[in-house]
Amino acid sequence: MNREASVPTSNSAWKLHEIRLVSRKKEIPIVETFEFSFVDSAVGQQYAARPGQFNMLYIPGYGEAAISTSGLSQNTGNIVHTIRQAGNVTNAIFRLELGQTLGCRGPYGNGWPLRDLEEKHLILIGGGIGMAPLRSVIESLRQSRCSFSKVTILIGGRSPDSLLYSAEYDQWRSSGFEVLTTVDHSTTGWQGNIGVVPSLLDHIELSDPNAAIVMCCGPEVMMNYSALAAIERGIPEDQIFFSLERHMNCAIGHCGRCQLGSYFLCTNGPVFRYNQVKELMKIPEL
Numbered sequence: 499m500n501r502e503a504s505v506p507t508s509n510s511a512w513k514l515h516e517i518r519l520v521s522r523k524k525e526i527p528i529v530e531t532f533e534f535s536f537v538d539s540a541v542g543q544q545y546a547a548r549p550g551q552f553n554m555l556y557i558p559g560y561g562e563a564a565i566s567t568s569g570l571s572q573n574t575g576n577i578v579h580t581i582r583q584a585g586n587v588t589n590a591i592f593r594l595e596l597g598q599t600l601g602c603r604g605p606y607g608n609g610w611p612l613r614d615l616e617e618k619h620l621i622l623i624g625g626g627i628g629m630a631p632l633r634s635v636i637e638s639l640r641q642s643r644c645s646f647s648k649v650t651i652l653i654g655g656r657s658p659d660s661l662l663y664s665a666e667y668d669q670w671r672s673s674g675f676e677v678l679t680t681v682d683h684s685t686t687g688w689q690g691n692i693g694v695v696p697s698l699l700d701h702i703e704l705s706d707p708n709a710a711i712v713m714c715c716g717p718e719v720m721m722n723y724s725a726l727a728a729i730e731r732g733i734p735e736d737q738i739f740f741s742l743e744r745h746m747n748c749a750i751g752h753c754g755r756c757q758l759g760s761y762f763l764c765t766n767g768p769v770f771r772y773n774q775v776k777e778l779m780k781i782p783e784l
């Protein structure tokens with residue numbers, strides 16, 4: 499068993515907080531962004547999630563679901579989650595009305611590697627709902643004073659109307675970020691790229707592959723091909739990061755539900771270097 503994880507041992511790791519739905523915004527079909535405030539504002543003031551961490555959201559009678567933070571919480575003490583209707587818990591969240599409450603515990607997990615980014619070329623690759631944990635990175639970079647050399651955001655969707663956060667791309671571009679999109683199937687009027695997300699890596703200018711950091715989230719097949727395309731461009735394997743998804747139960751390293759080889763996704767991850775998990779990801783059903 500991997501011993502590097504810092505497993506929370508205090509009771510506070512289990513502590514469930516009551517949060518209230520304050521706003522919701524439809525993004526694409528069956529995906530919305532929800533903002534919640536803590537009912538106890540003192541808890542909200544202390545709550546701080548790093549980009550790439552996740553909360554367990556709880557609806558009585560339905561259960562819990564792991565959901566990444568998709569926005570920064572520092573400014574308001576509120577938490578932001580972009581949620582895709584997938585099953586019991588997420589469907590119940592979609593039935594909530596403004597002002598209703600639910601349970602939340604967290605934040606959990608390690609988050610994206612956002613230290614020591616000076617002079618780095620950051621390449622964020624997201625497919626579908628996989629853009630959610632990357633959006634909090636983008637918000638963090640927009641507020642950062644760190645002098646990274648370049649930020650490139652590569653986004654894929656099934657069709658033009660399933661490109662997540664498309665209303666925000668112009669803001670991201672005005673922050674100096676390069677934003678490229680592609681779709682599996684075009685519709686009338688689409689003049690952009692058609693094809694899989696990893697193919698976008700061929701379109702970007704990469705002055706120094708050794709200074710590139712890739713952060714990738716989406717379907718595993720997309721992440722694997724993105725890693726191969728990045729390696730093809732000369733980016734070292736240990737500078738490619740995946741955010742992985744498995745069913746979770748405790749989220750604090752106790753139950754083993756999220757185990758991947760010798761790792762627990764909830765405490766060792768969900769973000770891993772490609773070379774940590776590439777062999778494990780080849781094993782079916784693991």
Ligand SMILES: Cc1cc2nc3c(=O)[nH]c(=O)nc-3n(C[C@H](O)[C@H](O)[C@H](O)COP(=O)(O)OP(=O)(O)OC[C@H]3O[C@@H](n4cnc5c(N)ncnc54)[C@H](O)[C@@H]3O)c2cc1C
Nearest residue numbers: 563564565566580581582584585586587588630743744768
């Ligand atoms: C770290 C992390 C971050 C995540 N971030 C987000 C996010 O930001 N936004 C988001 O929308 N989702 C996110 N997810 C995914 C989300 O947690 C899952 O989709 C979760 O299952 C939704 O719960 P649910 O009760 O609504 O759906 P479920 O009822 O769990 O159903 C979801 C899917 O899983 C299948 N399923 C159910 N039970 C099992 C089982 N025992 N074994 C195998 N398959 C099963 C169902 O058939 C269905 O296709 C994240 C997951 C992880 C691990």
Ligand code: FES
Nearest residue numbers: 747749753754764
């Ligand atoms: S969910 Fe990871 S060990 Fe329980």
